[in-house]
C-alpha cells in the first residue's frame with residue numbers, strides 16, 4: 263500500500279514546532295546548544311540519586327490526605343489547560359521522550375521485544391517526523407520482564423535508551439523475599455539500567471511502615487547502580503492517605519522514582535492518586551532537597567491523557583519534572599495514539615490505529 267506523504271499545515275512550520283518545545287517546555291543546557299531539531303532525552307544518569315534517610319515515623323504518621331479536596335482538584339484538571347495545534351504537537355513529541363515503552367505479556371517473545379525496541383529508537387514514522395522537521399527523538403526507556411532483558415539490551419545497544427526490568431515477583435510481589443532480591447540482581451547482571459520493584463501491599467494495609475522501609479531499602483541496595491522505581495500498586499492500597507504514606511516511606515528508603523501501578527490491578531493510574539503522589543514528592547523535596555521521579559503507569563493509552571499528566575507535573579512540581587530523569591509514563595499502547603495524533607496534525611486526517619503498530 264502506498265502511503266501518501268503528509269502535507270504540512272500552513273500553521274506548522276518545523277522551526278515553530280521546535281521553538282514551541284523549547285519555549286513551553288523545559289530545556290537543559292545540553293538541548294539548548296544542540297541543533298534545534300535534535301531533541302533527545304536527557305540521560306537518566308545526570309541527576310543526583312536519592313540516598314534516602316532514616317525512617318521518620320512521626321512524619322509518616324502526620325501525613326494526611328483530604329480525599330474530597332484531592333478529588334475536586336483532580337476533576338478540574340482536564341479543563342485547566344487546553345493545548346492545541348503546534349503546542350499540542352510539541353507537547354506530544356515531548357511526551358514520547360518520557361515513555362517507558364512497555365511490554366509485559368505472558369506471550370512476549372524476543373521478536374516482539376526487538377520490534378518494540380526498534381519502535382523505541384524510531385518512535386514516530388519518518389515521514390511524519392520529516393514533515394514536523396524533528397529528528398533524533400526516542401522513548402525514555404523500554405520496560406520488559408527479566409527474561410527479555412538480554413534481548414532488549416542487545417536491540418538497544420548504542421542508542422542510549424535504558425532498559426527497565428520489572429522485578430521482585432511482579433505484579434503481586436509475593437514470592438520469597440530472597441528470590442525477589444535475587445531477581446533484582448539477575449536483571450542488573452543481565453544489563454538492566456532501571457529496576458521497577460513492587461512493594462508488599464500488606465505492609466501498607468497493616469501500617470507496618472518499618473517493614474515497608476526495610477523491604478524498600480533492601481531492594482535499593484540490591485539494585486546497586488541501577489535506578490529503582492517503587493511500584494506502589496495504588497489501586498490496592500485502600501486510601502489516598504495510605505498512598506501518601508507509602509510514597510513517603512519508599513522515598514525515605516531511597517526510591518529514585520515512585521510509580522503508581524503495575525498495569526495489572528483493576529484500578530491503575532488515576533489523577534487523584536497522581537496528585538497525592540506528586541505532592542508527597544514535593545514535600546520530600548522541601549524537607550530533604552532531593553528530587554524523586556514520578557511514573558504514572560497502567561491504562562494511560564490516549565494522547566489527551568498524556569497531555570493531562572504533563573500539565574499536572576508542570577503545575578504541581580514545575581518544568582524540571584518534565585525530563586526523563588524525573589518523569590516517565592509506563593505505557594504499552596500510548597505511543598500508537600500519540601503517533602496517530604501527530605499524523606493528524608501533519609495531514610489533517612486520522613489513520614486507522616493498525617497503521618501505528620508498536621511491536
Ligand SMILES: O=C[C@H](O)COP(=O)(O)O
Pocket residue numbers: 364366405523524525526559560561562563592593594595596
Ligand atoms: O508499567 C507499565 C504498565 O504495565 C503498562 O500498562 P498499560 O499496558 O496499561 O499501558
